[in-house]
Amino acid sequence: MLSNNKDIEESNFIDSLIGKMTIREKLGQMYQICIEANNENVAFNLEDDRSLVKKGFAGSVINLVDRNLIQEYQKIAVEESRLGIPLIFARDIIHGFNLIFPIPLAQAASWNLELAEKAAAITAKEATICGIRWTFSPMIDVSRNPKWGRVAEGYGEDAFLVSSFAQAVIRGYQGENLSDPSSLAACSKHFVGYSATEDGRDYNVTPIPPRELNDVYLPPFLSSVKAGVATIMAGFNDLDGIPMSGNKELLKKLLRDEWNFDGVVVSDFNSITEMIFQGFCQDGKEAALKSIESEIDIEMVSLNYMNFIEKLIEEGYIDTELVNKCVRRILNLKHKLGLFKNPYSNNNFTEINSDFDNNVALELAEQSLILLKNNASFLPLKDDVQKITVIGPLADSKIDQMGCWSMDGDIDRVVTFYESIKSYCLEQNIELYYDSILPDCRVSFETIDDVTVEHIRRSDVVIVVVGEDSLMNGEKHCRAYLSLPLGQSKMLEKIAEINKNVVTVVYAGRPLIIKDILSNSTSVLYAWHPGSMGGKAVTNILFGKSSPSGRLPISFPRAEGQIPIYYSHKNYGRPPLERPISVNDGDFHNSIGWTSEYLDINHKPLFPFGYGMSYTKFEYSEIKLNKIILDIDDSLEVYINVKNVGSVDSYEVIQVYITDVVGSVTRPQKELKAFEKVFIKQEEIVQLKFSIPVKSFKFTDINGDFVVEPGQFKVWVGSNSEECLNMEFYVK
Numbered sequence: 001m002l003s004n005n006k007d008i009e010e011s012n013f014i015d016s017l018i019g020k021m022t023i024r025e026k027l028g029q030m031y032q033i034c035i036e037a038n039n040e041n042v043a044f045n046l047e048d049d050r051s052l053v054k055k056g057f058a059g060s061v062i063n064l065v066d067r068n069l070i071q072e073y074q075k076i077a078v079e080e081s082r083l084g085i086p087l088i089f090a091r092d093i094i095h096g097f098n099l100i101f102p103i104p105l106a107q108a109a110s111w112n113l114e115l116a117e118k119a120a121a122i123t124a125k126e127a128t129i130c131g132i133r134w135t136f137s138p139m140i141d142v143s144r145n146p147k148w149g150r151v152a153e154g155y156g157e158d159a160f161l162v163s164s165f166a167q168a169v170i171r172g173y174q175g176e177n178l179s180d181p182s183s184l185a186a187c188s189k190h191f192v193g194y195s196a197t198e199d200g201r202d203y204n205v206t207p208i209p210p211r212e213l214n215d216v217y218l219p220p221f222l223s224s225v226k227a228g229v230a231t232i233m234a235g236f237n238d239l240d241g242i243p244m245s246g247n248k249e250l251l252k253k254l255l256r257d258e259w260n261f262d263g264v265v266v267s268d269f270n271s272i273t274e275m276i277f278q279g280f281c282q283d284g285k286e287a288a289l290k291s292i293e294s295e296i297d298i299e300m301v302s303l304n305y306m307n308f309i310e311k312l313i314e315e316g317y318i319d320t321e322l323v324n325k326c327v328r329r330i331l332n333l334k335h336k337l338g339l340f341k342n343p344y345s346n347n348n349f350t351e352i353n354s355d356f357d358n359n360v361a362l363e364l365a366e367q368s369l370i371l372l373k374n375n376a377s378f379l380p381l382k383d384d385v386q387k388i389t390v391i392g393p394l395a396d397s398k399i400d401q402m403g404c405w406s407m408d409g410d411i412d413r414v415v416t417f418y419e420s421i422k423s424y425c426l427e428q429n430i431e432l433y434y435d436s437i438l439p440d441c442r443v444s445f446e447t448i449d450d451v452t453v454e455h456i457r458r459s460d461v462v463i464v465v466v467g468e469d470s471l472m473n474g475e476k477h478c479r480a481y482l483s484l485p486l487g488q489s490k491m492l493e494k495i496a497e498i499n500k501n502v503v504t505v506v507y508a509g510r511p512l513i514i515k516d517i518l519s520n521s522t523s524v525l526y527a528w529h530p531g532s533m534g535g536k537a538v539t540n541i542l543f544g545k546s547s548p549s550g551r552l553p554i555s556f557p558r559a560e561g562q563i564p565i566y567y568s569h570k571n572y573g574r575p576p577l578e579r580p581i582s583v584n585d586g587d588f589h590n591s592i593g594w595t596s597e598y599l600d601i602n603h604k605p606l607f608p609f610g611y612g613m614s615y616t617k618f619e620y621s622e623i624k625l626n627k628i629i630l631d632i633d634d635s636l637e638v639y640i641n642v643k644n645v646g647s648v649d650s651y652e653v654i655q656v657y658i659t660d661v662v663g664s665v666t667r668p669q670k671e672l673k674a675f676e677k678v679f680i681k682q683e684e685i686v687q688l689k690f691s692i693p694v695k696s697f698k699f700t701d702i703n704g705d706f707v708v709e710p711g712q713f714k715v716w717v718g719s720n721s722e723e724c725l726n727m728e729f730y731v732k
């Protein structure tokens with residue numbers, strides 16, 4: 001509905017433009033052309049891309065990042081094409097443009113929405129200067145399988161945490177108003193269920209039960225629609241037999257008709273054509289039909305719309321009005337971005353590369369680091385440390401510190417861990433020795449030379465930086481084995497034989513299987529791929545400039561065989577026994593009962609969702625509720641006291657879960673419903689209040705309705721999904 005004069009004016013403008021367009025020009029708007037940085041039109045279209053733009057046969061461009069070329073192409077569109085419709089330039093800007101922030105999974109580990117929002121706003125400012133106005137981010141696929149390489153690109157295993165980050169990041173990219181020249185249109189992807197890829201192998205099938213789809217995979221998308229996301233991308237995945245690029249039920253009936261999403265929906269890269277290979281469409285014509293009927297507005301790169309829609313209209317399969325509808329949404333996006341008035345790049349150069357930006361990157365990296373082991377409070381390193389040895393293929397690798405999808409990252413802005421600790425040691429007069437031993441993560445270990453052995457022996461602490469390189473994560477980079485790649489584990493073992501004071505820093509884009517790291521290290525800091533300022537962040541944490549405050553956004557398995565493992569699992573008819581983890585993983589223990597267990601490993605994760613240590617301790621007490629019996633329209637108010645009982649000031653992440661004890665269908669053991677990250681000084685007690693609408697307990701019941709069922713509930717408050725205080729309450 002049009003609410004004011006501005007809306008009416010805008011709509012008239014767009015309608016009159018559509019009135020002037022030929023069908024080819026309309027299809028042009030629906031075609032996204034890929035022009036790589038080398039200015040070559042990638043595959044699929046043999047015609048010169050400049051002449052396509054001039055004819056009005058391309059509406060948006062993916063992958064062009066050179067500012068001058070962007071200006072040049074825009075000039076052709078605006079000044080030389082018949083109707084002068086501006087292009088939108090799009091790019092996968094996933095966790096920073098030139099300044100790289102921690103990978104999204106690491107950002108989720110910070111549990112700090114404010115910082116993630118600021119990072120997205122800085123990203124938007126940098127990208128728009130280049131002329132890019134559309135990013136294919138955030139990826140809000142709930143990810144429960146660390147074998148899948150794209151787990152790095154999302155915000156972890158929990159629908160509520162993912163939804164919260166989705167909203168924050170969208171706010172950051174899009175700002176108050178899309179027409180601000182420094183705002184980027186966001187794109188929530190991949191609608192929907194792409195992360196449930198069988199076996200964790202990319203582009204595999206995703207058979208998701210309908211209730212799980214509703215309660216786990218769809219909520220982040222609904223949250224992003226509520227946050228006003230400008231665009232949504234349909235996934236590559238075959239969802240229970242229906243590829244998402246032609247899934248009318250979800251794209252048209254749910255997203256458009258029920259959720260009223262009137263932004264742009266874009267296909268994934270070549271995904272419309274891939275429906276032919278998936279055996280869902282006979283040919284490009286059928287693929288185009290299924291996609292447009294699903295109201296996908298833009299086809300990314302492949303040419304089925306361009307080649308077949310006109311024919312589909314002529315043959316009466318579709319009405320021109322359906323095309324107009326898609327074009328209207330695309331022009332509307334261009335209008336909202338202010339491109340008709342100001343098609344060229346943001347000129348606000350003065351605002352980039354500031355101390356403010358670097359500090360946000362530093363703080364976000366610092367808050368995303370997770371301390372997983374710290375024997376005898378070995379960390380933070382004490383003032384009496386006089387000699388340090390730094391080892392490892394990732395200690396001084398700028399590219400690998402940035403992580404996957406950082407192709408526009410400015411390498412000169414990256415401060416590696418080694419560079420950072422070197423200047424710290426110089427300042428503090430600490431002797432430092434460095435040897436990567438392994439040149440990269442993909443080689444076998446042979447030996448440590450005598451000089452290095454001697455340095456390791458004489459050091460007060462040996463810091464070993466190991467893990468995955470950037471290209472071990474991201475799209476298509478899936479792994480069946482999740483241990484430390486190749487020679488790194490042996491190298492670590494050897495180092496630990498020489499000196500017991502090993503601090504291991506893990507750079508990785510996913511939870512790895514880290515038992516051997518734990519057994520060969522005194523302390524372990526999980527650093528993910530922490531981005532441009534990550535090296536400094538690690539140094540700050542190791543030397544106690546701040547206390548670690550990252551918490552796991554995804555459970556850590558003990559072995560690949562436990563995957564998928566996630567905290568919000570259903571209850572069991574024969575629950576695993578709560579017994580001490582006494583048997584070594586891989587050894588057989590006697591099966592005690594007829595319970596849901598493995599013979600050769602404990603059923604519990606190595607570290608649960610929400611877990612992370614700090615340099616202090618927190619005590620939770622006095623959980624209270626506003627009411628014990630609530631109505632559907634009430635909010636559950638939860639009060640808790642948290643005391644910092646150690647001697648270091650620190651952030652703590654207070655997490656609130658609920659359990660719906662009995663349902664018309666079985667319910668998860670726990671579900672995260674609220675959290676807050678709070679800075680608590682030593683000895684300080686803070687009282688926190690969480691207000692959680694009862695309506696947020698809705699789920700898909702036995703009839704397929706989304707409801708809250710009356711009955712008994714539990715609320716849990718604590719520092720991770722396993723260590724919580726709890727109370728009961730009832731919903732009438």
Ligand code: BGC
Binds near residue numbers: 092136189268269475
């Ligand atoms: C990925 C998308 C990405 C697109 C454009 C695809 O292969 O699945 O996430 O946005 O390429 O680069």
